[in-house]
Amino acid sequence: MTKLDDWYDHPQYFDMVFRDETPAEVAFFKEAFDRYCDAPVQRLVEPGCGSGRLVAALAGEGYQCCGLDLSEPMLRYLRSRLRRRGLAAEVIQGDMIDMPVGDQIFDAAFCTFNTFRHLSNDDDAVKHLRRVADHVRTGGLYLLGFHIIPMDADPECTERWQASAGGTKVHVTLKxxxxxxxxxxxxxxxxxxxxxxSGAVHRVRSEFPLRLYTASQTKRLLAKVADVWTIREIFDFDYDIDSPRKFDDDLTDALFVLQRTGD
Structure with missing residues (x-):
């Protein structure tokens, strides 16, 4: 019997798709904290944490982590993951635009793999960036990663890949x-x-819009928050700390190291 529903309600599949990226991301984050922060980094927050693979991985490295997401199934999965591994992290259900984390101040924030592009307009994007700035100390970082769409992008793009874990194999098509x-x-x-x-098949499908950004549109957006964030460096999704990228039209898989400026 097959069933068709939303992948955000099935964090185990969501997690399998991205888990291979986790070690490289965590290693890069630690290197970036050492290289760009002016004080030790201990307290971290991830807006739009999803299944919490990065929250759990960084908690396992000894960081004090807070994960924020709207999806209760994702957060239940994260809480269960933390219990299984004997780890502690704060888990909050809430909107990444408003950042409902109370009066907490963090050393760094991170948001990768296009979660930021779920913010559908510039007003929401600017509000989010300013709200994150409200909760990151001066000199702290925001590691923000998303795809920038070149002017010659193919509008009919389709990607396929596979993953497996615990006896389950998933085939993913992104169109x-x-x-x-x-x-x-x-x-x-x-x-x-x-x-x-067991041979049972489960089919999951989601459709959702994402905001498009060219390099020039991204520059204009970040210029609107230049009073609270400065670009320290730019990388791509290879996560090579010794290979920064230029902010030009060739940049597509962009990871911005933003630093919180003084008030």
Whole structure:
């Protein structure tokens, strides 16, 4: 029997898709903290933490972590993961625009793999960046990663990949089903076929819009928050701390190291 539903309600599949990236991301984060922060980094927050793979991994490295997400299934999965590993982290259900973390101040924040692009307009993006700044100390960092769409991007892009864990194999297809450069929106369809050890098949599908950014649009956005964030360096998703990138039209997989400026 097959079932078709939303992948955000099935964190185990969501997690399998991205887990191979975790070691490289964690290693890069630690190097960036050492290289760009003017004081030791201990307290971290991830807006839009999803299944919490990075929160759990960094908690396992000894950091005090806070994960924030709207999806209760994702947060339940994160809480269960932390219990299984004997780890502690704060888990909050809430919107990354408002950042409902009380009066906490963190040494650094991070948000990677296009979560930022779920913010559908510049007003929400600017509000988010300012709210994160409210909760990061002066000199602290925001590691912000998302895809920048070149002007010659193929609007009919389809990607496929596979992952497996615990006897379950997943086949993932990511397809752009609508691309509107004028409205700065692309709609993605993610389809997952999960085959369990028993042979049972579970099908999951989600469709959601993401905000489009060119390099020049990204520059204009970050200029609006230049009073609270300065760009210390830019990298791509290779996570090579010794290979920074230029902020030009060739930049597509962008990871910005933003530093909190003084008040």
């Amino acid at each position: 752009v089903i609508d691309f509107d450069r004028k409205q700065r929106r692309e709609t993605l369809r993610v389809s997952i076929k999960a085959t369990r050890r």
